Amino acid sequence: MKITIIGTGYVGLVTGACLAELGNDVFCLDVDQRKIDLLNNGGIPIHEPGLEEVVARNRAAGRIQFSTDVAASVAHGQLQFIAVGTPPDEDGSADLQYVLAAARNIGRHMDGFKVIVDKSTVPVGTADRVAAALQDELGKRGDAAAGSEFAVVSNPEFLKEGAAVEDFMRPDRIVIGHGDSPAGLRARDLMKVLYAPFNRNHERTYWMDVRSAEFTKYAANAMLATRISFMNELANLADRVGADIEAVRHGIGSDPRIGHSFLYAGAGYGGSCFPKDVQALERTARQYDQELLILRAVEAVNDRQKQVLGRKVVQRFGADLAGKRFAVWGLAFKPNTDDMREAPSRVLLRELIERGASVAVYDPVAMEEARRVLALDLAPEQLEKIDFKAAPMDALHDAEALVIVTEWKAFRSPDFDQIKARLKNPVIIDGRNLFDPAQMTALGVEYHGIGRSVLTGRPGQDGQQEAQA
Ligand code: UDX
Numbered sequence: 001m002k003i004t005i006i007g008t009g010y011v012g013l014v015t016g017a018c019l020a021e022l023g024n025d026v027f028c029l030d031v032d033q034r035k036i037d038l039l040n041n042g043g044i045p046i047h048e049p050g051l052e053e054v055v056a057r058n059r060a061a062g063r064i065q066f067s068t069d070v071a072a073s074v075a076h077g078q079l080q081f082i083a084v085g086t087p088p089d090e091d092g093s094a095d096l097q098y099v100l101a102a103a104r105n106i107g108r109h110m111d112g113f114k115v116i117v118d119k120s121t122v123p124v125g126t127a128d129r130v131a132a133a134l135q136d137e138l139g140k141r142g143d144a145a146a147g148s149e150f151a152v153v154s155n156p157e158f159l160k161e162g163a164a165v166e167d168f169m170r171p172d173r174i175v176i177g178h179g180d181s182p183a184g185l186r187a188r189d190l191m192k193v194l195y196a197p198f199n200r201n202h203e204r205t206y207w208m209d210v211r212s213a214e215f216t217k218y219a220a221n222a223m224l225a226t227r228i229s230f231m232n233e234l235a236n237l238a239d240r241v242g243a244d245i246e247a248v249r250h251g252i253g254s255d256p257r258i259g260h261s262f263l264y265a266g267a268g269y270g271g272s273c274f275p276k277d278v279q280a281l282e283r284t285a286r287q288y289d290q291e292l293l294i295l296r297a298v299e300a301v302n303d304r305q306k307q308v309l310g311r312k313v314v315q316r317f318g319a320d321l322a323g324k325r326f327a328v329w330g331l332a333f334k335p336n337t338d339d340m341r342e343a344p345s346r347v348l349l350r351e352l353i354e355r356g357a358s359v360a361v362y363d364p365v366a367m368e369e370a371r372r373v374l375a376l377d378l379a380p381e382q383l384e385k386i387d388f389k390a391a392p393m394d395a396l397h398d399a400e401a402l403v404i405v406t407e408w409k410a411f412r413s414p415d416f417d418q419i420k421a422r423l424k425n426p427v428i429i430d431g432r433n434l435f436d437p438a439q440m441t442a443l444g445v446e447y448h449g450i451g452r453s454v455l456t457g458r459p460g461q462d463g464q465q466e467a468q469a
Helices: 010-021 033-040 051-060 070-076 097-109 126-145 164-169 182-198 210-241 245-253 274-287 293-305 308-317 344-354 367-377 416-422 437-442 464-468
Strands: 002-006 025-029 064-067 079-082 114-118 150-154 174-177 205-208 325-329 358-362 386-388 402-404 427-430 446-448
Touching: 002 010, 002 070, 010 025, 010 051, 010 064, 010 079, 010 164, 025 070, 033 064, 051 064, 051 164, 070 097, 079 097, 079 182, 097 114, 097 126, 114 126, 114 182, 126 150, 126 210, 150 182, 150 210, 174 182, 174 210, 182 205, 205 210, 210 245, 210 274, 210 293, 274 293, 308 344, 308 427, 325 344, 344 358, 344 367, 358 367, 367 386, 437 446
Parallel strands: 002 025, 002 079, 025 064, 079 114, 114 150, 174 205, 325 358, 325 402, 358 386, 402 427, 427 446
Antiparallel strands: 150 174
């Protein structure tokens, strides 16, 4: 099929590349000429495993092209995917200006039947606004737009960063919301053809009305964020009552009604989706005079959890960290990405530096992106306190402790003798519970995990009280 993808950001590029891989003829549009030039020269603007190969293969086969030509992009695809950004407004609601501008462009140039596919995460009711904006443009064209029928469908993405290509190519479900007008049903039939390759063995598509599809995306992310904050809150309590949160995780996850995934206590969730989507859903509720009390708590717990590593450092080394040095492993908000958006490492680094410490940091892929965002977070003299190291072991020299923020595979079985030899004190503060506390004790490492202090003989820790002090 001929498909246009509007927006070559994270979602757009992955969607375009994967749809080309399925044999479609894909036209990717972006307003950013530099990005388009980069893509046309074989570059990839984001770090995503497998993406570069898929794009290269499909460029070579002539199944994917990149351009800034709006008229050509509208002419190309009968399916027009909108995958532009929806950054949060000051009040937390999703800013729809780019989505609506894309809709207007389609209305301005279209000629014949088009299906507009909302792929960006957009509040409930956006499809109606997309349809209204497009209709408005058609109206301005008068007779010239005769025969220009369209339908708007909602097809939210459920891609995880770091596994996006895999998630797209092996979806656990495809959610499509469509209207029941003749145009809506025609759109449904086209979407059915498009996604047929994923439904061969068993049907993975959930067909529903447009608003339910829009809502599903927010409900999924809000539920996942809730599970994480719930476990983080329990982990802090486990530290106090002398229980091991990892044992508790297994104990509850084995109940099929609960399940094992997304129950990992840690240093808080970050990224481009959970924080933004939780806020946007709260905002939507307020517009309808409802307050989502659970989500307000989910957010508050997460904000506090991002401070947990700083609290543990203060508890161990005191509030005044002047003259002290710390090693930090992992800066990206999660492994396999260079994304630093809402990353807990940013909260930790700010706290350490404001308390007078200097820091040596290492991340397998996010170093460049970290330099960029930390320059925005911190004053120049604060930034100077951060030493960016080329290898994990290089960060340890003279450090009081190693603090682990992101669970990269490369950190999972390090040489503890080397770590001990380099650190000033054999202290590891682990925000992702990577190691076995008993083994750490046996190795002579003073180990602080999340919700596991009973196993290291230091129950009663965590330090919410210190944080309040
Ligand atoms: C998420 C959703 O998973 C995806 O379906 C949606 O399309 C976009 O948002 P992503 O933000 O890429 O994807 O990351 P994900 O792997 O879901 O992790 C989100 C955050 O939660 C990370 O900061 C991670 O460290 C944290 N997390 C995850 C936990 O703290 N504990 C867990 O048990 C799981």
